[in-house]
Amino acid sequence: MTELSSTPVELVVLADANGRACGTAPKATVHDDNTPLHFAFSCYVRDEQGKVLVTRRALSKKTWPGVWTNSMCGHPGVGEDPAAALVRRGAEELGVPPQRIGDIKCVLPDFSYRAVDSSGIVEWEICPVYVATLNTGDVAPLPEEVDSFAWVDPVDLVAAVKSTPFAFSPWMVEQLAHPELQHAIGA
Template identity: 35%
Template sequence: MTNDVVLVDAHDVQIGVCDKRLAHLGTGKRHRAFSVHLIDSGGRHLLQRRAAGKMLWPGFWSNACCSHPAPGETVLDAASRRLREELGICASCRFLYSFEYHARFGSIGAEHEFCHVLIAQSDALVYPAAQEVSEIQWWTRAEISAQLSEAQGQFTPWFRMEWRRLLSEHPSFDVPALQI
């Protein structure tokens, strides 16, 4: 796969292609991304701690899988590919919503993403790729909300934004409702 990301305008229309690292330097260039929330049949959410080698937010907790579609690749195809590459699982994803955000990581760089938020369900064993993920944990919604309320909790900014919206717009989100 290419190391390029798709640059987009405020409506997610492609306006170019850029090296992934360059897209995250400085204030960042707006690019297409996705974020997968993986839920098991018991209603628990898989969270991952980002690997120490990640350029932005290393060691921070986030949702199961976040990445970028390659040029010419659909968001759903990219999400399925990255679930296999990062976590070693096959799961179908369903679109929930999209949003744009901008978050700086000190002087190192920034995320400026038009992010498509997806949901998937799986009870498969997870085999995290060490270069991407340092740790995984299955948590209930209540456990995640409690962790997020702690001042010292290290969570990625996009996960915090997505979690608030999931709770407000999908308060009774449970596995039987998924029907994936």
């Protein structure tokens, strides 16, 4: 007799050309050389001193391993509000309890991008961009998600991304080109 897994399959919500939900696919299999358009989010977390958290993606990640990127990102579940998904991912990715993430603001509600990593895997997302505040303490990232992290001055971050875009995720490079996001993080 085959034993059934008690772990639910994480799904991403697929989008049609008009940006409407049109189905789901398992997250574990959706990202390949023909990734369908789907919903996601990105978040830049600030501390009480105004520094921005940047993370280096774990070397075991399927896409963009070892690349520096925004604080966290993820995919909202079926029927899940992106801000709620952001709080959930704060715990799953950064080890931050939900009550420590606050002042969540959507800065780029219409951001979307398509990028291809060096292995040929495509990322194609409708990806609103948020800024949030870490109310107290530090983060304790999960090693399967984050290799390392740093709290940086927002002005220095924007300058680094402009001068060495190849060292950062393509979505972060595109996002930080928007003056609205620069202003929201204090750059």
